[in-house]
Amino acid sequence: MVKEMEQTPPAMQETTDGASQWLTTKIKSLIKDIPVDVTLWDKRHILGGIQPATAHITIHSRIALLKILIDPELYVGEAYVNGKLTIKGDLVTLIKFWGSRDVNDRPGLGYQIRKLIFDIRANTLSRAKGYIYHHYDISNDFYKLWLDKNMSYTCAYFPEPNMELEAAQVAKMEHICRKLELKPGEKVVEAGCGWGALAIYMAKHYGVNVQAYNISKEQLAYAQEQAKIQNLSDKVQFIEDDYRNISSKFDAFVSVGMLEHVGKACYPEMGSVIHRSLTPEGRGLLHFIGRNYPRHINRWIRRHIFPGAYPPTLCEVISDIFEPWNFSVTDIENLRLHYAKTLEHWLVRFEKKTDRVKEIFDEQFVRAWRLYLAGSEASFLSSRLQLFQITFTRGTNNNLAWNRNHLYQMDGLNM
Amino acid sequence: MVKEMEQTPPAMQETTDGASQWLTTKIKSLIKDIPVDVTLWDKRHILGGIQPATAHITIHSRIALLKILIDPELYVGEAYVNGKLTIKGDLVTLIKFWGSRDVNDRPGLGYQIRKLIFDIRANTLSRAKGYIYHHYDISNDFYKLWLDKNMSYTCAYFPEPNMELEAAQVAKMEHICRKLELKPGEKVVEAGCGWGALAIYMAKHYGVNVQAYNISKEQLAYAQEQAKIQNLSDKVQFIEDDYRNISSKFDAFVSVGMLEHVGKACYPEMGSVIHRSLTPEGRGLLHFIGRNYPRHINRWIRRHIFPGAYPPTLCEVISDIFEPWNFSVTDIENLRLHYAKTLEHWLVRFEKKTDRVKEIFDEQFVRAWRLYLAGSEASFLSSRLQLFQITFTRGTNNNLAWNRNHLYQMDGLNM
Numbered sequence: 001m002v003k004e005m006e007q008t009p010p011a012m013q014e015t016t017d018g019a020s021q022w023l024t025t026k027i028k029s030l031i032k033d034i035p036v037d038v039t040l041w042d043k044r045h046i047l048g049g050i051q052p053a054t055a056h057i058t059i060h061s062r063i064a065l066l067k068i069l070i071d072p073e074l075y076v077g078e079a080y081v082n083g084k085l086t087i088k089g090d091l092v093t094l095i096k097f098w099g100s101r102d103v104n105d106r107p108g109l110g111y112q113i114r115k116l117i118f119d120i121r122a123n124t125l126s127r128a129k130g131y132i133y134h135h136y137d138i139s140n141d142f143y144k145l146w147l148d149k150n151m152s153y154t155c156a157y158f159p160e161p162n163m164e165l166e167a168a169q170v171a172k173m174e175h176i177c178r179k180l181e182l183k184p185g186e187k188v189v190e191a192g193c194g195w196g197a198l199a200i201y202m203a204k205h206y207g208v209n210v211q212a213y214n215i216s217k218e219q220l221a222y223a224q225e226q227a228k229i230q231n232l233s234d235k236v237q238f239i240e241d242d243y244r245n246i247s248s249k250f251d252a253f254v255s256v257g258m259l260e261h262v263g264k265a266c267y268p269e270m271g272s273v274i275h276r277s278l279t280p281e282g283r284g285l286l287h288f289i290g291r292n293y294p295r296h297i298n299r300w301i302r303r304h305i306f307p308g309a310y311p312p313t314l315c316e317v318i319s320d321i322f323e324p325w326n327f328s329v330t331d332i333e334n335l336r337l338h339y340a341k342t343l344e345h346w347l348v349r350f351e352k353k354t355d356r357v358k359e360i361f362d363e364q365f366v367r368a369w370r371l372y373l374a375g376s377e378a379s380f381l382s383s384r385l386q387l388f389q390i391t392f393t394r395g396t397n398n399n400l401a402w403n404r405n406h407l408y409q410m411d412g413l414n415m
Numbered sequence: 416m417v418k419e420m421e422q423t424p425p426a427m428q429e430t431t432d433g434a435s436q437w438l439t440t441k442i443k444s445l446i447k448d449i450p451v452d453v454t455l456w457d458k459r460h461i462l463g464g465i466q467p468a469t470a471h472i473t474i475h476s477r478i479a480l481l482k483i484l485i486d487p488e489l490y491v492g493e494a495y496v497n498g499k500l501t502i503k504g505d506l507v508t509l510i511k512f513w514g515s516r517d518v519n520d521r522p523g524l525g526y527q528i529r530k531l532i533f534d535i536r537a538n539t540l541s542r543a544k545g546y547i548y549h550h551y552d553i554s555n556d557f558y559k560l561w562l563d564k565n566m567s568y569t570c571a572y573f574p575e576p577n578m579e580l581e582a583a584q585v586a587k588m589e590h591i592c593r594k595l596e597l598k599p600g601e602k603v604v605e606a607g608c609g610w611g612a613l614a615i616y617m618a619k620h621y622g623v624n625v626q627a628y629n630i631s632k633e634q635l636a637y638a639q640e641q642a643k644i645q646n647l648s649d650k651v652q653f654i655e656d657d658y659r660n661i662s663s664k665f666d667a668f669v670s671v672g673m674l675e676h677v678g679k680a681c682y683p684e685m686g687s688v689i690h691r692s693l694t695p696e697g698r699g700l701l702h703f704i705g706r707n708y709p710r711h712i713n714r715w716i717r718r719h720i721f722p723g724a725y726p727p728t729l730c731e732v733i734s735d736i737f738e739p740w741n742f743s744v745t746d747i748e749n750l751r752l753h754y755a756k757t758l759e760h761w762l763v764r765f766e767k768k769t770d771r772v773k774e775i776f777d778e779q780f781v782r783a784w785r786l787y788l789a790g791s792e793a794s795f796l797s798s799r800l801q802l803f804q805i806t807f808t809r810g811t812n813n814n815l816a817w818n819r820n821h822l823y824q825m826d827g828l829n830m
């Protein structure tokens with residue numbers, strides 16, 4: 001339904017009508033498979049193809065709309081954060097439907113051209129141009145508001161989907177320890193340890209000695225404090241350094257939620273680090289956000305949340321990190337829906353604390369994080385993103401389990 | 416230790432001694448890390464670097480030795496089958512050590528050149544030039560002599576390594592059914608069904624309707640007979656046709672031990688067949704011999720056992736079969752040592768029946784099969800070969816299990 005504009009000269013009216021009609025038609029075609037209604041700055045109201053709508057978008061300026069039509073991947077997010085586009089209703093479902101439109105499409109020529117332009121600009125202009133809403137050195141207080149009590153900022157594991165987040169984060173750590181078949185006294189190295197939850201869990205529950213690497217001061221300070229509180233400072237050593245400086249040999253190498261930030265160009269080097277760090281019968285586990293086919297990260301995310309991040313395909317990881325060193329993949333598990341569930345929990349917890357977040361930061365920051373969390377949840381639900389855990393060992397290691405029973409034994413644990 | 420030759424003219428003696436010395440030195444360097452001793456046609460005896468030796472090789476002619484030195488990958492097998500090289504002792508360990516020498520090496524220039532020459536010849540000369548010792552239309556009676564009673568000619572699954580082969584083949588079929596989460600009444604298609612064991616198992620134990628494709632008349636005749644004997648002809652349809660002619664939609668697609676024979680060039684087509692054959696929530700499983708890094712199949716195997724076979728890396732399969740169709744890998748399991756164990760059983764059972772095999776065929780046939788079975792076992796033990804089971808589904812399928820407990824429940828089954 002289109003309401004005509006009033007009080008415009010006849011000739012311009014025709015041109016304006018033509019342009020308005022074109023915009024309306026364009027919007028209608030974009031939302032033909034989405035349960036959303038759209039209202040424009042001039043009160044024009046356009047119904048989506050699926051009714052009843054579960055969300056309502058208002059676009060407050062013509063320029064914002066034009067940018068969105070030219071490059072929705074980047075400008076929907078920009079407009080939302082800047083308040084030029086507001087959304088009422090179910091944000092996750094909206095983004096999920098939006099993302100599902102072309103989940104089976106391969107990037108076409110238009111996409112490739114925009115990406116090329118974006119990449120050139122990204123490499124030549126200062127990154128400060130796009131404000132980064134996310135970095136690990138934002139005060140721990142912000143993350144404490146909505147993460148679980150152990151500050152695990154990676155995909156949890158929900159063997160029962162109705163588990164609480166706290167239990168699911170513990171289940172994730174347990175699952176990883178079992179995949180690594182940790183034994184008391186072994187030496188483990190963790191590349192990218194966050195706030196230390198996994199390193200501490202491994203030492204406490206499996207009696208291993210852990211060296212955990214991280215380049216974030218804020219996170220490390222917290223981790224060291226936690227180890228001290230739990231009397232584990234002699235078993236867990238937190239090291240403020242790049243994981244590429246790992247020396248010494250370890251029985252196990254683990255990296256959770258870091259590969260996405262390493263960058264494809266550095267995968268061969270990572271393989272080399274793993275190769276020199278593992279004993280002959282050493283085991284490894286990589287846990288990372290990935291894809292079913294190669295595609296770079298959403299450009300709004302790359303500009304404002306994770307510059308330089310890249311979610312790889314299984315192929316990209318296996319060919320560049322494992323193949324050169326004859327590593328054997330022993331187990332791969334895809335926990336895609338577990339990440340959707342994790343983000344569902346984070347979004348609910350975040351929304352309960354937005355007043356507090358606004359006090360620390362501002363309204364734009366709240367909107368950016370809301371969009372990032374909701375968009376990520378939608379991406380996992382619509383299969384744009386996957387979550388892979390790859391367990392591996394040296395090809396020449398014949399000391400292997402004959403089955404995966406040990407991953408699923410009850411032993412009094414909530415598995 | 417080298418015994419000098421006698422009764423040769425002095426000048427020739429010097430040349431002969433020089434050549435002999437060179438041969439001896441060359442052999443010594445080849446066996447410096449292998450527990451084997453070598454005796455040559457002239458009674459020269461050369462000790463291997465690891466003592467005591469667990470095997471003893473005799474090379475009966477100079478020409479055979481020269482060929483072996485030029486191209487061991489091809490000519491050790493040729494000489495062995497032709498009786499120009501005999502081996503006493505532990506054949507598997509010998510081949511394992513031989514194969515381990517360069518398991519971490521990437522094929523160098525010499526290898527690439529020999530491979531190029533081999534490939535050119537293979538494509539231009541009649542394949543009849545190299546006698547094929549293996550084909551599925553060899554009388555079923557031959558395979559019945561040493562396979563398990565269900566005639567499963569693929570890797571068994573030994574959750575307990577001391578299981579009998581019969582139980583392990585049943586466990587393999589059960590494991591596959593559980594990975595596919597089969598439910599009564601569902602439709603399943605099997606691409607490359609061998610003698611029908613899995614198709615019949617799925618119908619009998621899971622109540623599914625199966626269409627099973629195979630191009631081998633002998634195997635299909637046997638399979639149809641088995642289905643009839645077990646009153647399952649109404650649930651299992653054996654179809655003598657290429658799997659690429661699959662039509663209709665199925666809840667599950669399974670292929671065990673066939674991908675190695677499809678050939679890399681046909682992977683995109685295979686992906687296309689799977690894509691059009693699966694329902695929106697359909698699941699698939701590929702079970703195949705693979706590698707940790709790209710390398711073509713042993714050339715003696717390719718000439719005499721499996722022309723056209725290729726064991727792919729995980730990457731080659733995922734990039735060509737899954738990525739183009741947005742399939743999600745949900746689970747990968749590496750059963751390498753299970754195949755070594757399966758071949759260990761087959762070799763023992765085969766050796767008990769060599770008199771009978773010699774009656775049906777001849778001595779050369781026996782040696783060729785012995786070398787193939789022992790060499791394969793050694794390849795899995797030394798990690799030149801892997802065994803992958805990939806479970807997958809459409810990227811857009813959100814009806815997924817939250818854990819893998821169902822694979823490991825006891826339910827009275829030997830899991």
